[in-house]
Amino acid sequence: MISRSALVPCAIAALVLYVVAFGILIAGGAGRTWQMVLLAALVLVAATVLMQLTVRRVRADDLLSRTWRLVIPGVVALVGLGLVVYWLAGNPTGGWGLFGLCMHYLGIGQMLSEVRSWDDRPSLRGVRWSAGCAAVYAAGLLLCLLVSAPHGLALAGIALLAAPAGLTLMSEDVLDERLRLRWSGVPLGLVLIGAGALLLALLVGVPSLFVVIGVVALLLLVGAIASNTQADILVLVTAAALVWAATPRPVAESGTVDVSAGEPALVSLGDSYMSGEGAQKFFEGTNRPGVNECRRSPTAYAHRAAADAGEHLAFYACSGAVAAHLHAVARWPGEPVDDGTPDEGMTQLAQLKALLDLTAVDVRLVVVSIGGNDAGFADIGAACLAPGSCVALGQRWLTRLAGVAGKVERAYDAIRRTVGRDVPVLAVPYPQPIREESCPASLLDDDEHQFLAGFVGELNRAVANAARNAGLHYLEGMEGALTGGLRICEGDEDEIGVNFLPLATVDGLTDQVVNPVNWIHNSLHPNERGHAAMAGAFADWRAANPAPDALDPLAAREPFAPAELDEIMSPAPASYCGGPGDDPAFCGRDDEDWALTQIGLLLLYASMPAALVVAGCWLLWLELLPRTRPWWERRLTPGSTACRGGSSPWITASDNEASTDDR
Numbered sequence: 065m066i067s068r069s070a071l072v073p074c075a076i077a078a079l080v081l082y083v084v085a086f087g088i089l090i091a092g093g094a095g096r097t098w099q100m101v102l103l104a105a106l107v108l109v110a111a112t113v114l115m116q117l118t119v120r121r122v123r124a125d126d127l128l129s130r131t132w133r134l135v136i137p138g139v140v141a142l143v144g145l146g147l148v149v150y151w152l153a154g155n156p157t158g159g160w161g162l163f164g165l166c167m168h169y170l171g172i173g174q175m176l177s178e179v180r181s182w183d184d185r186p187s188l189r190g191v192r193w194s195a196g197c198a199a200v201y202a203a204g205l206l207l208c209l210l211v212s213a214p215h216g217l218a219l220a221g222i223a224l225l226a227a228p229a230g231l232t233l234m235s236e237d238v239l240d241e242r243l244r245l246r247w248s249g250v251p252l253g254l255v256l257i258g259a260g261a262l263l264l265a266l267l268v269g270v271p272s273l274f275v276v277i278g279v280v281a282l283l284l285l286v287g288a289i290a291s292n293t294q295a296d297i298l299v300l301v302t303a304a305a306l307v308w309a310a311t312p313r314p315v316a317e318s319g320t321v322d323v324s325a326g327e328p329a330l331v332s333l334g335d336s337y338m339s340g341e342g343a344q345k346f347f348e349g350t351n352r353p354g355v356n357e358c359r360r361s362p363t364a365y366a367h368r369a370a371a372d373a374g375e376h377l378a379f380y381a382c383s384g385a386v387a388a389h390l391h392a393v394a395r396w397p398g399e400p401v402d403d404g405t406p407d408e409g410m411t412q413l414a415q416l417k418a419l420l421d422l423t424a425v426d427v428r429l430v431v432v433s434i435g436g437n438d439a440g441f442a443d444i445g446a447a448c449l450a451p452g453s454c455v456a457l458g459q460r461w462l463t464r465l466a467g468v469a470g471k472v473e474r475a476y477d478a479i480r481r482t483v484g485r486d487v488p489v490l491a492v493p494y495p496q497p498i499r500e501e502s503c504p505a506s507l508l509d510d511d512e513h514q515f516l517a518g519f520v521g522e523l524n525r526a527v528a529n530a531a532r533n534a535g536l537h538y539l540e541g542m543e544g545a546l547t548g549g550l551r552i553c554e555g556d557e558d559e560i561g562v563n564f565l566p567l568a569t570v571d572g573l574t575d576q577v578v579n580p581v582n583w584i585h586n587s588l589h590p591n592e593r594g595h596a597a598m599a600g601a602f603a604d605w606r607a608a609n610p611a612p613d614a615l616d617p618l619a620a621r622e623p624f625a626p627a628e629l630d631e632i633m634s635p636a637p638a639s640y641c642g643g644p645g646d647d648p649a650f651c652g653r654d655d656e657d658w659a660l661t662q663i664g665l666l667l668l669y670a671s672m673p674a675a676l677v678v679a680g681c682w683l684l685w686l687e688l689l690p691r692t693r694p695w696w697e698r699r700l701t702p703g704s705t706a707c708r709g710g711s712s713p714w715i716t717a718s719d720n721e722a723s724t725d726d727r
Contacts (some may be wrong), residue, residue, distance in 0.1 A: 208403025340364025518632030561594030
């Protein structure tokens with residue numbers, strides 16, 4: 065056990081170990097290895113244990129006043145909160161944002177541990193705190209549904225983050241018999257967990273597997289809170305390590321993308337379906353958050369095709385690009401990836417023009433895939449993955465396609481002006497990523513499957529119309545490239561060619577890697593199997609068109625008229641925004657606000673069942689902790705015989721008093 069003379073060195077050593085742990089986690093950027101992550105976790109465990117022992121000794125021997133035992137961790141929590149706010153404001157910190165988050169939790173945890181140890185603590189403090197959090201949470205959900213979903217969910221989230229403080233205070237009151245329970249916790253706890261899980265599965269509609277995972281997670285979390293440990297900080301770093309392990313690794317650019325004078329070249333323009341989003345590897349420099357997130361992959365079908373044909377690829381496609389990013393606005397300030405990039409970056413066609421001006425490149429074909437982001441397909445996917453049926457907004461999205469067709473056509477005209485009339489340009493539509501019918505593995509219902517398939521078809525019609533007007537070839541075979549077993553719900557999960565909800569963060573600094581916003585960036589994009597199928601469709605077109613002519617634009621251009629919702633849905637939903645009947649609720653909100661509102665509705669329905677599960681887990685732990693806490697308190701508390709070297713393995717009356725103070 066730590067002696068008084070060793071307290072200051074031990075406290076300093078614990079702080080140094082914390083910094084070292086995060087230094088290891090941060091060091092090396094994307095070159096971190098799993099051994100480094102494991103070493104960081106082990107150092108963090110040692111730091112946490114050493115800090116706990118030091119704090120317990122200080123508290124047991126009353127070496128600092130109660131005020132200072134609150135002020136010191138309070139300052140730590142405030143400093144950590146400052147780093148978190150700086151991080152959340154969008155400033156890259158190299159990983160110190162994550163460090164600040166753990167500092168904040170560590171400080172708050174030590175403050176609560178101190179408050180738990182007070183003998184003169186107010187009665188029912190945990191009950192009052194929990195009731196206050198519940199009231200704020202309810203107010204947040206009400207604000208979400210009536211006024212603003214983002215602000216309401218933020219308020220509800222703050223209440224959820226504050227609620228564990230009430231749970232830990234109630235736990236100490238029960239364990240110290242200040243709040244007596246007049247029933248056995250085990251049978252009642254099991255009943256509450258079973259009832260809550262059943263309600264989540266039957267009434268809320270949460271899949272059974274998710275219910276089981278959620279119950280286990282809540283059981284572990286409630287145990288960590290009730291036991292008065294610092295396990296939360298270890299959970300944070302463990303989660304960070306697991307997410308980091310899913311980071312797509314960068315690879316060096318191949319010779320295929322090194323275009324030189326006189327060499328045959330294929331030019332690749334467009335968005336994520338052309339750049340190769342959804343892969344496990346991206347070229348170096350193209351997966352850096354805030355700098356260059358074009359995420360160009362060596363498995364992208366244009367790269368595969370160029371390599372197979374012995375051509376070089378001018379690879380300018382960029383994930384997230386809209387039509388204007390081809391010719392009017394740079395997508396990222398770090399684009400292109402070289403030392404001569406202007407501060408504002410370059411558009412895709414500006415890069416192509418620079419290549420054509422500097423070298424006599426033999427451009428055989430230009431391929432372009434654009435329009436999906438103009439149509440808001442990412443927002444549509446997010447809305448459909450949210451609770452509720454996104455078909456309610458379907459007519460709004462279909463109507464938007466008329467404007468999308470015009471934007472795409474202007475981009476096609478800009479391509480033609482850049483490459484001239486002698487170079488053929490091929491417009492590539494989007495392959496159908498999803499089957500028309502749902503399946504147990506999908507989070508979407510039948511109507512959403514049918515709508516998304518129909519919407520992609522209408523988007524492709526808009527692309528085809530723009531290509532025809534601008535004088536571009538159209539790769540019709542790409543529309544069905546994933547059919548036959550590769551679409552979502554068309555084959556086994558490990559065999560389909562589309563990512564559904566994979567955990568795959570971005571590359572870069574630690575705080576960017578662990579940002580949840582970056583965890584599912586490649587959802588609903590083809591994976592390597594999908595890229596191979598798309599390469600096959602492209603190869604078939606080139607085989608059928610070995611020397612395509614450059615086409616002339618239409619003199620009289622045809623406007624695009626998108627289909628109505630009832631034309632792509634059979635049968636059409638009874639009620640949808642802009643439909644013939646009364647509009648359903650929340651039609652006036654934009655796509656993101658609507659999706660967040662559906663999450664608020666789910667939280668409203670799931671709150672009571674989830675509260676039952678938490679209460680059941682808490683009752684189980686209240687039965688377990690009194691049987692386990694004396695064991696570890698005898699070994700960690702300075703007042704115990706184990707620490708004093710006494711022969712008795714049991715706590716004496718005086719020792720028990722020290723243990724009570726130590727809590």
